[in-house]
Amino acid sequence: FFGVIFFLIKFFLIRKDLQPQKTDNLITNLTGRFAINIVDDLVIIHHQTTKTSMIFDINLSAEEIVDNVKFHLPIISKCSIKPYKINNVIEYDLYSPNWVIFQPNIIIDAKYGCLWFLELNLEFIERMIKNVPILIDFLLLRRNSKSNILKVCRNIVRISKKYGQNPIGNLSLVFNKLNLTYKESLMKRKNGGNTPMVESFDYVRQKTTTTIDQKDILSNFFEYFTEDRIDNHLGIAIVFEYVYSLSSHDIQIDFLIYEFLINYLIKSGNYYQMHQFLQYHVFTDSTHLACLLLSLNKKYPYGYQLGLDMLKRLNKTDDEIIEVLLSQNQIIRALRYLEKHGDIYSVSARKFLETAFATKDIKIFHQVYKFFQLRNLKLRNSLEFVKGKTKKKIY
Known part of the structure; x- marks a missing residue:
């Protein structure tokens, strides 16, 4: 231990060719020998007499500010270092007078030939604050x-x-x-x-924020x-x-938040509430969200129309909407949309037939096949497909 504490520990900012500037005072309300470590941007003050440590965070709001000097109370006023056994046998006397402290977090006991790195126990601090x-x-x-x-x-x-x-x-x-x-x-x-570049390094004020x-x-x-x-x-x-x-x-x-909320609303049976949220545009329109609504057809029949309305608000073309429906395996709905809004005489049958075939649902494939046969009959007075327009493996 290397110093004697009298209620306050003062911090100064030292810059080259400038007078030291006092920035912070740490209020300890203790006297006696002490030592300081810096761990994870925290000031840890070890007090030998009471064999306890105090934790200060000078990056948090100060208790008061006087003449641009911040006064801080400890965030944790009384805690101690975890007990230690030498070779798992001998109980070690913590806060020993033999301690030599090196920054930022090193404690050495020359008598026993021990060196430790001081670390935080965040779970303990959670319970204390x-x-x-x-x-x-x-x-x-x-x-x-x-x-x-x-x-x-x-x-x-x-x-x-x-x-x-x-x-x-x-x-x-x-x-x-x-x-x-x-x-x-x-x-x-x-x-x-x-x-921005800084003139000097201050490892107590180097804020390393965690992002959630x-x-x-x-x-x-x-x-x-x-x-x-x-x-x-x-x-x-x-x-x-x-x-x-x-x-x-x-x-x-993120779309994942909306997806979770919509699924949660459906799971809890809050269909009316979800319908209101969608109707009054509480959710931000997106192709991902529209696809989710289209996929909810069995659980939530109104989702199909709400999904289509959203795609239209996103200025999607009829061809793009049909592609979205096909990507969701909404093949019959895609055909109905095509009949109402598209040009059934110029559209390629292949992508519809291939998508229907991939579902391995014979009824759906048969419906799609018959749809395009009737289209061919109106277009060319023949049920046959033009050679090369379809793949052999389908037939």
């Missing part, structure tokens, strides 16, 4: 904290359910914090990841709704709160 918004701010500034953040989201719902509370308020705050950093990462990627994107939320939060036994109405409200947060940060909503 009770304020959810502060916990999320803290975790976003940590490396490898993605799983911890997503676990916090799930825990918000579990705890609210246990105490009969509505989790939407807390989740709204969390989603906005996550999407703010998500938006920043998207903008940084768009700009080629360029960052839409796929993370979907696969590690939303898809656990069934396992966590979340009420259907609450699940829908949570997803919509997330979608609203994405929209408010001008983030394009």
